[in-house]
Amino acid sequence: MGENGFLRMVRALSVKRDVIFAIAALGLVVLASLCAPLYARMAGVDPFSSNVAGTTVRHGQTLDLMQPNDNPLHLGLTPLGPDWSASAYSLGADSQGRDVASRLLYGGRSSLLIASAAAFLCLCLSGSIGICAGYFGGWVDILLSRLLDILWAIPVYLFAISLSVVTVGHGIHLGFVTLGADSFLIPIGIIALVYVPYAARPLRARVLSLSRAEFVMAARGMGASDFRILRREILPNLAPSMVVLAPLVMALCLLAESALSFLSLGVQAPSASWGTLIQDGEGLLYTRPIVAIAPGVAIVITVLALNILGNALRDYLDPKGAGR
């Protein structure tokens, strides 16, 4: 795709209302997440330390973060609820007395970072596998395709959970490479790996049809080497398929990250992600549902926007549906 092609695509997509909404929503989510430290400093809250004995000032009143329950015996404590103001504790506190809004923003940072890094890694792996299998064919293709079939046969979440159970809590020690138990690279690698079959199969199919195209045969007839054909003929024509897959894979990765973190198998405390936030909110579902609902809504909006964007890109770049 030349520069003209890119501009034409932007122009064609920017007239679609759903695409505008999707990009606006994504931009908002990303921007808000980037501003997390700014918010935390301005509101004067620490999103990562327990603050059960703390207080906050609301409408001139000093309030305990942990309020006595309003049952007749006043047993137990309930965190402060939301007041929807633009100040500290606007979304209330969680069971540790931490500011929900700041944790939501910091959680977004982790979730978006892990999801986008995993999607990038996944597409790199899938692209390499797709090119090797689709272009070289023969036993390389048989080997890689059967391997993908095996991965495909294992339910994605079961596979991800199994890998996480083994790695999280111990970290990974392979020769020189040592990843701490709380490293983001562990969930990134696991999530990227489990979605490789999902992306590698359509990419392999695309490479296969490209490598039988007459212009590839023409290049071979001119004496181009395999490497040159891959770089000059196949890759530029594979790029649109990868662009189409990127948002869709990222949406899947975001969901997987949330699921793993919800099960304490992804992002580890004290770090937060939208998945861990939902887990925090689980115990407060009856009294302070906002603690679980807020990150849930954030996930829904982001995934929805990514899917709308992915579908629009697919309709534009791949109208005949090679990547479907």
Add this chain to the structure above:
Amino acid sequence: MSVLLEARRLEKQYRLGGGRVLHAVSDVSLQVHRGEALALVGESGCGKSSLGRTLIGLTHPTSGEVLFDGQRISGLSDRALRPWRARMQMVFQDSSAAFNPRRTVGESLAEPLRIHGRKNIRARVDDLLDQVGLARSVADRYPHEFSGGQRQRLNIARALVLGPDLLVADEPVSALDVSVQAQIVNLFRDLRASLGVACVFISHDLSVVRQMADRIAVMYLGSIVEEGDGLEVLDRPAHPYTKALLDAVPRPDRPLPPPLKGDVPSPVNPPSGCRFHTRCPIAQPKCATDRPSLQPCGTGRRVACHYPLVA
């Protein structure tokens, strides 16, 4: 005239799985002389494209050999074949698929020059665009911006850019309108006259072949059944299959003769003896058992038939 390209007992088989083998090209021997235009004629599926691709080393023959300028080029690795590639080029049938859609045609024309490390690329590309009758400014446009006829001109330009001795053109005009076909046929003639490049035209269209070819080789089910001087073959066919092909061309001065009965047999399971005997109007018992070889017949003609129509 000296021999430029020679095929000796060429076989090309494709394994289909399940132990079945498709015999695309079987026992083909032919010669292409310097500067000559040879037409490979036959129905679709008769192996003419496979033969064309095998001749210029795009696919490896199962057995037999191809000699270019006296040197054996079949069985060479891609790397060893590279210097030879510059001397033989292919013009593809579907001009819309023959160019990388994400590159300008100027880039596509320059690519062969870059691969072979040539100098003065821009000048050479301009030169070629002049020769095929296109404006030099089209080099900055993308393939989808051209009509089929213009794209076929570009296709020819790309095949000629390295200055080859041999062009193999696979159905170069069959995807074009009749009026555009005539332009491309004329372009081929002019280029052959000015450059002296030898051509192998693969075609199923006998009227195009009549205008383009010095010599004709007729193929049926992977084998050459008749080969000889162009007008000789077209005006006095010696093989019953050639005659049937010519009879199938509608002409205003006569009613269409009855077509051949039956379908082309499967190249996976070709008939015994003469491969044409299942459909031949003059077949004899001998044809079902003995396979005829190409035998000289008249002047400079070879026919693979036990009972040729002309002596």
